Amino acid sequence: MNNISIDFSEIKTFNDFYTQLKIKIAIPNYFGNNLDALYDFFSGEASLPLDIKFNNMSTEQIDTFQSLIETMKALSTEVPEISFHYY
Template sequence: MKKVAFDFERIGTLSDFYKMAQSQLELPSHFGNNLDALWDCITGDIALPIEVKFINMSMNQLETFDRLIQLFEEAAEQLGDDFSFEYYLKAVG
């Protein structure tokens, strides 16, 4: 199973995420840099099985990237054992 981790200490905007996702998830060249396009690629274009983790998220990023997190959770629900998703908060202190 391929494993991909997105480190949110290096991601500040959705644009940053899309740039990283393009290479890490090996999205097709026609990827449209929006949530609908990301959904289409995750559910139809990327190689499965895959495990995706969002790491070092701050509380603010949970709000900022809420729709992105929901998309990955829904993909995990729809794709079952072929797609795993988890996110982790940055350790404080």
């Protein structure tokens, strides 16, 4: 199983998130930094099975990144080989 752990203690913006994600996993150059591209990549191109963890999320970040969290929850529901957790 592939594991991706994203440390949100250093993330303030979506661009920060995508930068850290690209360090953690090989994403194609054509990847567009948006939630649709993220969903498409993980549901069709990522090597599975995959365990994704968002660590050190503050309450404010949970609010700020709610759309990202919802996208990841949808992925883990629709693609059984993907598990997602956030803390």
